[in-house]
Amino acid sequence: MASLSSSLASYDHLFFTAVAFLISALIFLISRKSKSKSLKLPPGPPGWPVVGNLFQVALSDKQFFQYVRDIQPKYGPIFTLYMGSRTLIIVSSAELAREALIEKGQVFASRPRETPTRTIFSSNKFTVNSAVYGPAWRSLRRNMVQGMLSAARLKEFHGVRDSAMDRLIDRLRDEADSNGGVVFVLKNARFAVFCILLSMCFGVEMNQHTIDRIDEVLKDVLITVLPRLDDFLPILSLLFPKQRKRAMEVREVQLKTLVPFVEMRRSILKNPGSDKAAASFSYLDTLFDLTIEGRKSSPTDAELVSLCSELINGGTDTTATALEWGIARLIENPLIQSKLYAEIKSTVGDRKVDEKDLEKMEYLNAFSKELLRKHPPTYFSLTHAAVEPGATLGGYDIPADANLEFFLPPISEDPKLWTDPEKFDPDRFLSGKEDADITGVTGVKMMPFGVGRRICPGLNMATIHVNLMLARMVQEFEWSALPTQRKLDFSEKLEFTVVMKTSLQAMIKPRA
Incomplete structure (x- = not known):
């Protein structure tokens, strides 16, 4: 959802207007039997007939999160956007997030219907996040939690990470x-993480060419499932065959691309010791014979590909x-970088940092927590939906088919919750000054x-x-901005x- 306006921005504004007139002319054929007449929905900006706020977002020349950020102060901590055939309810306060996800966790524990395209790649909602x-x-x-991501299992991939x-x-x-x-930060960090997750999923050795090929394929998947106009107005699918x-x-x-690696791993398990380059354990190992409540068969190869792609x-x-x-942030704040390096040096001396050292580094953990507060990877958590009709939140009705979206920045920057929330300050998490349980x-x-x-x-x-x-x-290099x-x-x-x-380019200087 967060990428809606970026994907819609490629359409010409005149096209939007023409389509809007077309849909308005057909309104008597598409008559919306709105349930909202009998429901008390959160307030929100007025929209056009049938299309609701869809074109307001698309024509705003802003990405979706920017549009939401702009109107949130006017409409408050919970408001409604009508996006064609979909109703989005935006939540942006800690109180309402707790009510929905903790106090009424079972009520809002489902997912809304997927677009036809997403259904293709999730194997009909057969993944952890989409189910x-x-x-x-x-x-x-x-x-996934017990068989793959438990503390004990994660330790088995110590060598892969090292x-x-x-x-x-x-x-x-x-x-x-x-x-x-000079180095590019994102590109290099991304490659390292991608290699770790490939090994964790498939448990087989891969060369550089293969890694790059899989990366290219999985990027294509992400691009393909980005929201499109016809995801919100299905009638327009006729225009985009x-x-x-x-x-x-x-x-x-x-x-x-991926099924051969599924087959390779299956063969390794059937013939232990046949491939010395194979890892002793992988995510696939937990999936081949997985028993799923409500069905007799184990996952198909296509479903295995969806599950592995999800993790990667x-x-x-x-x-x-x-x-x-x-x-x-370390470049912007040299003092923070110095404090972090000093902690690393005092903890490990001249040897390289090992995973077992991480828990001892109080400042590192405070830094990463402040990093996630100020810069969550996405500004919306994954979409929630009510399990059944009759749900309420903050005194408003929440239809079962509505997308419940949680907008994160107003929560992590709320001055009622945080001291100087605009400031990047890892020290807030030290000595009991402030704290936050990221599990909720x-x-x-x-x-x-x-x-x-x-x-x-x-x-x-992710924390590891x-x-x-x-x-x-930080142990290996001193980081600074480009001279320009x-x-x-x-x-x-x-x-x-x-x-x-x-994209961040930085100067690095090896530590003495």
Whole structure:
């Protein structure tokens, strides 16, 4: 949802107007039997007939999160946007987030209907994030959390992460040597995380060419599922017949690319010791014979591809984005960088940082928490939906088919919850000055991973990756701005996550 306006911006404004007139002319054929007449929905900006606020968003020349940010002060902590055939209810306060996701967690634990394109790539909502609240979701989530992302299981991938960190440092050093000390942060961080997650999913050795190929394919998947105009006005699908064909083609390439690695891993498990380059454990190992409540068969190869793609795509750009913003903050605040390096040095001495060191680094953990407060990877948590009709939130009715969207910045920047919320200050989390439980169990003040029953199952993994990469990158290099930059540009844009508008280039100098 957050990328709606960026994908719609490619359409010509005149086309929007023409379509609007067409739809208005057909209004007597499409008559909307609005349930809102009998429901007390949250307030919101007035819209056009049939299309609602859809074209207001698309014609605003702003990305969706910017549009929401602009109107939120006027309409308050909960408001409604009518986006064609979809009703979006935007929530932007800690109190309402807690009511919905903690106090009424079971009520709002489902997902809304998917677009036809997304359904293709989720294998008809057969992934942890897309599944409706019910038996299949419980089976998939339990398996991911207990079988793959538990503390014990994550430790089994220690060697994978250690190797990826060494490769990351080598890549940064080589790039700096060939480019006058300058490196691209996001690109290199993203590659390191992607390699880790590929190994965790498939458990087989891959060369550089293969890694790049899979990366290209999974990026195509992300681009293909971006919201389009006909996702909100299905009648317009007649105007875009090539879109579904394109989605099917991308899905076919995804399957042709990844199914061979599924088959390879299956063969390794049947013939232990046949491949010395294979990992001892992978996510696929937990999925081959997984029992799903309510069905007799184990996951198909297509479903396995969807589940592995979910883990890879869900964990790559989110972590890499955090690293880009984190390095930018260290460059902006040399004192913070010095304090972090001093803690690393006092904790590990001359040896390289290991995962077991991370828990001892109080300042590192405070820094990463402040990083997630100020720069959550996405400005909207994954969309929620009521399990059944009759749900209420903040005194308003929430239809079962509505998209319940949680807009995060007003929560993590609320002056009623935070001291000097605009300031980037890791010290706020030290010595009991301020705190925040990012799981939401003891209270909601920030929710970069969501909270409640549908909280991101990869929270612990993401924390390890962010902290380990930050520690290694600061241990090895001193980071500074380009000589031509007087001040870093902290403006943002939405790609798959909220990234820096100008991709961060930095100078690095090896530590003595």
